[in-house]
Amino acid sequence: MIERYHLPALMASTAVHVAACVDSELARAQMTARRVGAALACSSHRDLPGNVDAAIVAVPNEDHADVAAELLRAGVHVLVEKPMAVDVVECDRMMAAASSTGTVLAVGHDFRHFPIATFARHLFAAGALGPVRAVDVRQTAGTRWPACSPRALMPAAGGGVLLSFGIHLLDLMSWWFGDLHPVRYSDDAAGGVEADCSCDCVLSNGAPVHLELSRRRTLRDTFVVRCERGTIELGLYEPAIVHLTLPSGGCRLAGFVPDAAFTRAPMQTVFRRQLSDFIDAIHEQRKPLVGATEGRRAVELVQACYRLRRSLRQPWDFPEAYGVPATASRSHAG
Amino acid sequence: MIERYHLPALMASTAVHVAACVDSELARAQMTARRVGAALACSSHRDLPGNVDAAIVAVPNEDHADVAAELLRAGVHVLVEKPMAVDVVECDRMMAAASSTGTVLAVGHDFRHFPIATFARHLFAAGALGPVRAVDVRQTAGTRWPACSPRALMPAAGGGVLLSFGIHLLDLMSWWFGDLHPVRYSDDAAGGVEADCSCDCVLSNGAPVHLELSRRRTLRDTFVVRCERGTIELGLYEPAIVHLTLPSGGCRLAGFVPDAAFTRAPMQTVFRRQLSDFIDAIHEQRKPLVGATEGRRAVELVQACYRLRRSLRQPWDFPEAYGVPATASRSHAG
Incomplete structure (x- = not known):
């Protein structure tokens, strides 16, 4: 890293x-x-x-x-x-x-320096699509991130895929939509750290937010934000495609957020911007884009999810699928 | 044709x-x-x-x-x-x-069957960008349209570039924004039909609309629609690129309206859709997408422009540019 x-x-x-x-x-x-x-x-x-x-x-x-x-x-x-x-x-x-x-x-929280995240922030702040009605985000949180220690997979790391990847999404959504309130959370941690999780929250206006992360399944890797005046799908990774669907007629716009530096070198650009925001914050004696308040809020959200933890249903939780009568006991807590 | x-x-x-x-x-x-x-x-x-x-x-x-x-x-x-x-x-x-x-x-008015025009119609109808503040459209109206008679260039054709090309734009804007009221119009007709024109209108909410067409200069070929919550630039011709700029931060989305049939064969698709709307209108005894009311409104707008006609300033209207004292008489009426 x-x-x-x-x-x-x-x-x-x-x-x-x-x-x-x-x-x-x-x-x-x-x-x-x-x-x-x-x-x-x-x-x-x-x-x-x-x-x-x-x-x-x-x-x-x-x-x-x-x-x-x-x-x-x-x-x-x-x-x-x-x-x-x-x-x-x-x-x-x-x-x-x-x-x-x-x-x-x-x-x-480097995701905030992605051009698409900045665009979304401005788009939602401008209220262009009207009030948010529902959010659905899925992320394939594999191991593309380099690490030289397996410690992130140990229970002492404090959590798994939600704490290491999902926290980006929780931070982005807090930035875009304001407060999130977790209402349901399941994962496959079973005493270790989770590799799969599913989380439901509500926004302050009551709109439901569904978040799903997996280290083992390939998911959509987009935010789908349904608003009163249209639905926007925002890609999580570069190239981050945007799809804007209008409520009437299924009319759709497909696009991307042009950013020459980012296109040439996505992660380098993001980390340069993050670093220069940090340095400027020091020189200008101002808060950085993601300060302690924002970092704490994201951790608080993850902890709130973990407190609601239930076990995700696993294949062995469906004995009926293997010909065992449905009355056989189930091990999941949910 | x-x-x-x-x-x-x-x-x-x-x-x-x-x-x-x-x-x-x-x-x-x-x-x-x-x-x-x-x-x-x-x-x-x-x-x-x-x-x-x-x-x-x-x-x-x-x-x-x-x-x-x-x-x-x-x-x-x-x-x-x-x-x-x-x-x-x-x-x-x-x-x-x-x-x-x-x-x-x-x-x-086949322009209405372009995917981008349909998208714009839905976008503005949904009010996604808020009230329109200003519109600026420029069209290179060359001779890419096939014709086997020179009659369209004769005064009897009723007009030049505004009547033959600009009328598409007037129709689209009426469709998207409602009534247009011409306030100023200049062209280079000088007794024949115009090859260049410049037209200013206002929308019912007072927003100014500037339209410029030329058979001899290469123009931008886009609509730029500045709204309260963002500015959208819509390409006139295929591939019709859309640029959405948010008021804050200069954040921009570049995209296009995906339409597989149109991408494969733009004009064929447009004419097929126009024909099938006409046939369906006959069978379903309904109004076509562009009926006589809409066709008449566009003609009325063109006529209103022509009634306001002034001469565009031509190079020879600027004798001072050629070293002739500015007191020399000018021939333009404007």
């Missing part, structure tokens, strides 16, 4: 200089430091204060709060990967640390 | 049989009749009643009224090319003829 996305953005920026690389494996930190010309390579974030003004924290989820809070308390601005932390108590601790030193705490 | 567009549509239709071909040059009528298997070839529309149920009238503009009215009075349904006639008096005569026999009188 750092290597493939954050580092290229850092190297491309004329506003920053990479002063230090940290990795629990010192050899890896040293190798990266040599590659990017950083003066310092170390195995603990505790060596950073005094050597850097700002840090990108992309350690495992369960360490976000400790690492970020220590840096913030030492006056280092922090861009922390999403999820901001594994629970809101930790988020609050990070926020307290940031406000004690007036440092910027940004959260890496 | 007949040959390139109407005939292929007629031949492709299973709902009609071409019974007769009429051309003032009998040899041409006979040749076409042989090609399409029509039993009758004749040089006058007066031979049609009794031999056909419906006719497509694509004679020169100034003959539309005479030919169509005689056919309608004889009980023949008519699809007349646009402009419906060269003035509203003739339109009224045609309408009287149609209502005396209860025949269908459809007008060939």
Whole structure:
């Protein structure tokens, strides 16, 4: 992650200089430091204060709060990967640390920097399609994201596909539509972390939101937002196709949000924009696009879902499908 | 026109049989009749009643009224090319003829059958972009339209580029936005028919509409419709690109209206749809999509423009540009 996305953005920026690389494996930190010309390579974030003004924290989820809070308390601005932390108590601790030193705490919800997300934000803000009536989003949340540790799959990571992928969608929807209220949630965690989940929420106007994520099934990878004056389908990944269907006549517009830089290099562009928003927030002493409030809200939503957890029905929960009488006991809780 | 567009549509239709071909040059009528298997070839529309149920009238503009009215009075349904006639008096005569026999009188404003026009109609009807604030449309109205007679360029044709091309745009805007009121009009007719014109209207809500057409300059070939909640640019010709710009942030969507048949064969599809609307209107005893009321309204708008006619300024109207003192007399009326 750092290597493939954050580092290229850092190297491309004329506003920053990479002063230090940290990795629990010192050899890896040293190798990266040599590659990017950083003066310092170390195995603990505790060596950073005094050597850097700002840090990108992309350690495992369960360490976000400790690492970020220590840096913030030492006056280092922090861009922390999403999820901001594994629970809101930790988020609050990070926020307290940031406000004690007036440092910027940004959260890496990079999906907000996708052109289609910005377009959707403006479209819904302009009220072009009228009030939202229903939202349905499905995401194939496979393993295209690079990681060098299996820790994200351990229960200590705080959650699975919802916390690592779904949180992007929850954040986007909060940004576009305002508050979301979870009402039903099922997953296949069974004591580990979930690879599949299904979540139902309502918006403040009562409109239902259905969200489905899977690491093992291929889903649609779009938001379908039905509004009073039309339905818009927004692609989640690049190339992010937009389909606008008008209520009458089945009339449809197919398009995309033109953005030359993004078309040339999607993820690089997104991470550059995220980095430059973080840097500008520091210089201009303003909130970043995704600050601690937004990062915390997303974590809070995930936790609210987990509190409603029921087990997803699995094939073995349908004995009748295998010729076993329907009276046979079922193991699912739902 | 007949040959390139109407005939292929007629031949492709299973709902009609071409019974007769009429051309003032009998040899041409006979040749076409042989090609399409029509039993009758004749040089006058007066031979049609009794031999056909419906006719497509694509004679020169100034003959539309005479030919169509005689056919309608004889009980023949008519699809007349646009402009419906060269003035509203003739339109009224045609309408009287149609209502005396209860025949269908459809007008060939084929632009209404373009997918983008249908999409725009639904989009504006849904009020997605809010009230219209300004419209600006420019059309390169060259000679891509086939014709075998130069009569359309003669003053007797009733007008030039506005009557032959601009009338499509006036019809589309009336369809999308309701009444248009011309307030200013200039062209280069100078006693002949205009090759260039510039027209300003207002919509009923006071929004200004600027329309410019040229046979000699290459223009943008799009409608730009600025609304309260966004600006949409609609392409006039295939591929008809749509650009939607939101008021905030310059966020933009680029797209097109997907229509597989149209993409494969644009004009053929449009003429097939126009023909099948005409035939359905006859069978279902309903008004066609573009009936006499709509055809007449477009002619009325053109006439209203011509009544406001001023001369477009020409290069020779700017003697100062050629080093002649600005006090030299100018020939333009505007």
